[in-house]
Amino acid sequence: MYNLIIILITLVALYNTFFKSGLYHGIKWMVIAFFLGYRTVTITPGFLLHPIDIIIVALFLKALTLPRTSQSTYPLWLILLLPFAIWGLFNGIFNTWNPIRVWYDFKNFALIFPLFFIVDRFIKSDESIPPIAYVNILVIASIALFGVMEYYVPPFRQLLSGFYNVGVENMADAQGFVRASFTFWGAITVGHIMITALPLISLIPKESKTQQSNTVFVLFSLLINIVAFYIMGNRADWLALILLSGLFYVLIFNRKANLSKQAFALFILFIGIGFVLQNLDQAFIDRFITGVEAITTPKEGYDPHDSSGYKRQQRLFSAIQTITKKPLGIGWSNSGWVHSDFIQITANIGWVGGILFFGGYISLAAKSFFLVFNPLLTEREKDITAALTMSHAATGFMLAVNNNYVLTQTGVPLFFLWALLHVYVTKLKRELPYRTTRTYHAQAQRTAAYIQ
Known part of the structure; x- marks a missing residue:
């Protein structure tokens, strides 16, 4: 049955890509394909093809046929990164007994190159982002809903047994915390793509004609995702949720609320935190503490209470040693499962390629953060920039503490959001020098309905 899902979504996505104008419909179905999870087609042992792979190729071909309406935003660092990525392919083939695995690793990372091109041709204005955010x-x-139902209502899994391609029960860790398995999607790593997309929820309340139904959808989505993050037990997702809460205050709440509202919100927040801490399962608290320690405290030996944290650190240190000994890299897939995309990519393609990849990320992060406070932006532009x-x-954060790019279903959603922010911010910054206070106020008046 799950093979039927793959075929149907892929065919609908291809139809919408080639037979409807523009890229919007095809991109929408690519995002819908994120729901498929681990549903892939095996080409050869070790080389899997995901529907997202096919959709991206189709979108790229479609984008090539579209006329360019503005100056390209394709990043220079990504152009410079391409030869290093190709070098990692040949280097990996020459240094391994399994070239199929090298090709597969390279293919999954290389999807970032067409994605940025596709998004560059897709984004035309502010209207391009919110509909995709909604999807x-x-x-x-x-x-999240499927995972929560699996966890709290076990018969739910039997009702949809034909749609499952794995059979994993809920897991208990060393601290006694029973974690959900999210077998419908395929793995609890789905939390990594859920947490990165969650901020887009801030764009939804202003994008529907029916405000009341939209508010219900926002509240439900927020609640069900928080419950899902809790039962998944991914410590990185918990820490990322705290990071997002702080950024939400700085980038959105602090900008929109007056001091009295901020003080009241902080008061309620402290009361809520106190209540939650008093009623949380001790196993959850213990697991959260080990997550913080795994990032901040080097482990000198095997820790039976946090074996995964110890193994992660050992793999990380081993990859760093590889980078120092092999500055040109050891080829795609040859560095193992490092649990850090930034470090693993650097070990694969060399420190120059790694610096380009990390530098492209960090430079965009700095530019977009400060852009939110630019007075020449309209409120709508600030909201979209803040969410992205x-x-x-x-x-x-996910690229720093987890492996994502190695699988299409976990890498593409992150690369896609990265591309959205890059293209949107680049086009905004190119426009700003031509704006004046008069044009800014005119734009503010045109978006008055949106602000209200």
Whole structure:
């Protein structure tokens, strides 16, 4: 049955890409395909093809046929990164007994190159972002709902047994915390793409004609995602949620609320935190503490209470040693599973390529953060920039502490959000020098309805 889902979504996406004008419909179905999770087609042992791969190729071909309406925003660092990515392919083939695995690793990373080109041709104005944000939130809310139902209502899994391609029960860790398995999607790593898309929820309340129904959808999506993050037990997702909360205050709430509202919100927040801490399962608290320690405290030996944290640190230190000994890299897939995309990519393609990749991320993060406070931006532009900046921050955190690019279903959603922010911010910054106080106020008047 799940093969039927793959075929139907892929065919609908291809139809919408080639037979409807523009890229919007094809991109919308690419985002819907994020829901498919681990549903892939095996080409050869070790080389899997995901529907998202096919959709991206179709979107790229479609984008090539579209006329360019503005100056390209394709980033220079990504152009410079391409030869290093190709070098990693040949270097990996020459240094391994399994070239199929090298090709697969290279293919999954290389999707970032057409994605930025596709998004460059897709974004025309402010109107391009919110509809895609809505679809993305709908997808992650659906994934969260399925995972929560599996966890709290076990018969739910039997009702949809034909749609499952794995059979994993809920897991208990060393601290006794029973984690959900999210078997419909395929793995609890889905939390990494859910947390990066979650900030887009801030764009939804102003994008619907029916404000009341939209508010219900926002509240439901937020609640079901928080419950999903809790039962998944991904410590990185918990920490990222705290990071996003701080950024939400700085980039959105602090900008929109007066001091009295901020003080009241902080008062309620402290009361809520106190209540939650008093009623949380001790196993959850213990697991959260080990997550913080895994990032901040080097482990000198095996820790039976946090074996995964110890293994992660050992793999990370091993990859760093590889980078120092092999500055040109050891080729795609040869550095193992490092649990850090930034470090693993650097070990694969060399420190120059790694610096380009990390530098491209961090430079965009800085530009977008300060752009939110630019007085020449309209409120609508500030809201979109803030939401995408928060997503970018969560993306960077996931790239730093997890492996994502190695699978299409976990890498593409992050690269896609990265591309959205880059193209949107680049076009905004190019326009700013031509704006004056008069044009700014005229734009503010045109968006008065949106602000209200």
